[in-house]
Amino acid sequence: xxxxxxxxxxxxxxxxxxxxxxxxxxxxxxxxxxxxxxxxxxxxxxxxxxxxxxxxxxxxxxxxxxxxxxxxxxxxxxxxxxxxxxxxxxxxxxxxxxxxxxxxxxxxxxxxxxxxxxxxxxxxxxxxxxxxxxxxxxxxxxxxxxxxxxxxxxxxxxxxxxxxxxxxxxxxxxxxxxxxxxxxxxxxxxxxxxxxxxxxxxxxxxxxxxxxxxxxxxxxxxxxxxxxxxxxxxxxxxxxxxxxxxxxxxxxxxxxxxxxxxxxxxxxxxxxxxxxxxxxxxxxxxxxxxxxxxxxx
Amino acid sequence: xxxxxxxxxxxxxxxxxxxxxxxxxxxxxxxxxxxxxxxxxxxxxxxxxxxxxxxxxxxxxxxxxxxxxxxxxxxxxxxxxxxxxxxxxxxxxxxxxxxxxxxxxxxxxxxxxxxxxxxxxxxxxxxxxxxxxxxxxxxxxxxxxxxxxxxxxxxxxxxxxxxxxxxxxxxxxxxxxxxxxxxxxxxxxxxxxxxxxxxxxxxxxxxxxxxxxxxxxxxxxxxxxxxxxxxxxxxxxxxxxxxxxxxxxxxxxxxxxxxxxxxxxxxxxxxxxx
Numbered sequence: 001x002x003x004x005x006x007x008x009x010x011x012x013x014x015x016x017x018x019x020x021x022x023x024x025x026x027x028x029x030x031x032x033x034x035x036x037x038x039x040x041x042x043x044x045x046x047x048x049x050x051x052x053x054x055x056x057x058x059x060x061x062x063x064x065x066x067x068x069x070x071x072x073x074x075x076x077x078x079x080x081x082x083x084x085x086x087x088x089x090x091x092x093x094x095x096x097x098x099x100x101x102x103x104x105x106x107x108x109x110x111x112x113x114x115x116x117x118x119x120x121x122x123x124x125x126x127x128x129x130x131x132x133x134x135x136x137x138x139x140x141x142x143x144x145x146x147x148x149x150x151x152x153x154x155x156x157x158x159x160x161x162x163x164x165x166x167x168x169x170x171x172x173x174x175x176x177x178x179x180x181x182x183x184x185x186x187x188x189x190x191x192x193x194x195x196x197x198x199x200x201x202x203x204x205x206x207x208x209x210x211x212x213x214x215x216x217x218x219x220x221x222x223x224x225x226x227x228x229x230x231x232x233x234x235x236x237x238x239x240x241x242x243x244x245x246x247x248x249x250x251x252x253x254x255x256x257x258x259x260x261x262x263x264x265x266x267x268x269x270x271x272x273x274x275x276x277x278x279x280x281x282x283x284x285x286x287x288x289x290x291x292x293x294x295x296x297x
Numbered sequence: 298x299x300x301x302x303x304x305x306x307x308x309x310x311x312x313x314x315x316x317x318x319x320x321x322x323x324x325x326x327x328x329x330x331x332x333x334x335x336x337x338x339x340x341x342x343x344x345x346x347x348x349x350x351x352x353x354x355x356x357x358x359x360x361x362x363x364x365x366x367x368x369x370x371x372x373x374x375x376x377x378x379x380x381x382x383x384x385x386x387x388x389x390x391x392x393x394x395x396x397x398x399x400x401x402x403x404x405x406x407x408x409x410x411x412x413x414x415x416x417x418x419x420x421x422x423x424x425x426x427x428x429x430x431x432x433x434x435x436x437x438x439x440x441x442x443x444x445x446x447x448x449x450x451x452x453x454x455x456x457x458x459x460x461x462x463x464x465x466x467x468x469x470x471x472x473x474x475x476x477x478x479x480x481x482x483x484x485x486x487x488x489x490x491x492x493x494x495x496x497x498x499x500x501x502x503x504x505x506x507x508x509x510x511x512x513x514x515x516x517x518x519x520x521x522x523x524x525x526x527x528x529x530x531x532x533x534x535x536x537x538x539x540x541x542x543x544x545x546x547x548x549x550x551x552x553x554x555x556x557x558x559x560x561x562x563x564x565x566x567x568x569x570x571x
Binding site: 004006007009010011013014015017018020021022024025026028029032037086087090091093094098102104105106107108109111112113114115116118119120121122123124126129130131132135136158212215216218219220221222225226241244245248249258261262265268269272273275276277279280 | 311312335338410411413419475521
């Protein structure tokens with residue numbers, strides 16, 4: 001066994017953390033979803049089998065939550081990919097100094113702490129005469145109450161667009177200059193070059209960004225929680241992941257439906273595993289795990 | 298991509314217009330933090346430090362701001378250290394050592410990198426309760442560091458793969474142990490990777506909200522994000538003071554941003570969250 005002493009020591013810290021807070025939670029989520037665990041039965045949960053899942057199917061609001069989730073994912077995704085593409089194209093076709101500035105500004109929402117970012121949105125969305133959006137549109141109520149979906153999609157989109165922007169930019173930079181010379185010689189206009197040369201070459205990056213962001217949007221709820229908390233009113237902007245979180249961990253309902261929340265989370269966990277394994281198959285796994293260079297132990 | 302012909306220069310205006318929402322948001326934060334009252338982006342009140350009184354007095358039953366600030370500094374510092382150390386150790390093993398299950402381990406890291414960890418929050422709450430780490434800084438630090446590991450291992454593996462291994466080979470032949478080799482030769486050579494990962498982990502931990510919000514209850518253990526969030530939930534928000542708290546919390550991030558824009562662009566190009 002001495003042969004493997006070195007790999008074991010090097011892998012030990014990371015492996016312990018990954019097992020404790022990645023693998024164990026996956027199993028725990030699935031286990032909890034099959035019990036009636038709540039704040040009352042925390043020490044001694046009873047096995048209920050598929051009971052929680054049956055409750056979910058019977059829930060009269062589940063349809064609304066699924067629709068909200070679809071709307072959130074699709075609208076935000078369209079904004080993220082579209083805006084990312086526009087930003088990447090614009091910033092690559094002007095002088096690099098300006099392009100870098102533009103990309104730096106769009107990176108800001110991503111690196112600002114989310115709570116500060118949401119605070120800014122709340123301030124801008126206030127009613128006239130305080131908020132900027134309210135003043136421009138003359139709205140006498142906060143925009144977060146008046147148009148919650150627009151605010152949620154834009155707030156998520158301003159953060160999300162930078163992901164596509166960076167990936168598309170490096171893809172555009174990798175296009176050989178010969179192709180642009182060729183299309184210039186053929187007399188193509190700028191728009192034709194973008195449509196016939198650049199966009200077809202961006203097919204894979206666009207697919208990658210779309211796939212990656214679909215999964216992360218499906219499970220993310222941070223900005224919705226902070227902006228509208230699922231409201232205003234009844235479930236107006238509650239999405240699947242937020243509902244799971246609130247069922248299990250909301251301080252107001254006293255953790256009474258922990259098992260039910262776990263069942264909703266389990267659905268996301270299973271989707272997450274299936275989809276991320278599928279990514280590996282699509283994005284050439286064998287090349288990524290090539291043998292190490294040094295074979296000495 | 299070629300530059301645009303001169304007649305398309307109007308696009309610069311379009312670019313400026315696109316960035317306007319973000320810039321006006323920042324302008325709002327700056328103005329509201331320093332003035333009594335702001336309408337839109339126009340200050341209508343007096344300039345004054347009154348918004349900043351949270352610095353020297355506890356506001357509305359909250360602890361003094363210096364407690365969450367201290368906690369946030371400890372939290373981000375320790376998380377970044379753990380992430381950098383544990384990831385580079387594991388990445389070194391994957392990149393340089395041969396052991397059974399190596400491909401499977403790397404596959405697991407890649408799957409976890411794509412896997413949305415936030416969906417595990419309910420189970421993590423349960424596990425921390427069982428471990429007796431609920432409502433402790435230690436607990437949140439361990440969780441946050443673990444969730445950053447897949448990205449860290451993947452990033453550092455790339456850096457180790459690019460190292461030329463003649464120097465390591467020579468040291469091995471001279472009878473240097475793997476451990477010494479790692480600390481004395483390999484780690485110093487991947488310093489750009491360590492800096493990139495460290496900066497990224499620092500920023501990510503500094504802004505983290507959901508984990509401390511869920512896993513910490515007592516206000517002595519609050520991080521800055523939880524402290525600021527309590528102001529947002531109030532019925533009559535004093536926006537002047539909240540903006541000041543927000544500025545105070547965001548200043549390190551903005552300074553870091555101004556110091557190394559290009560450098561940060563490279564880190565986030567690796568792709569982390571949607």
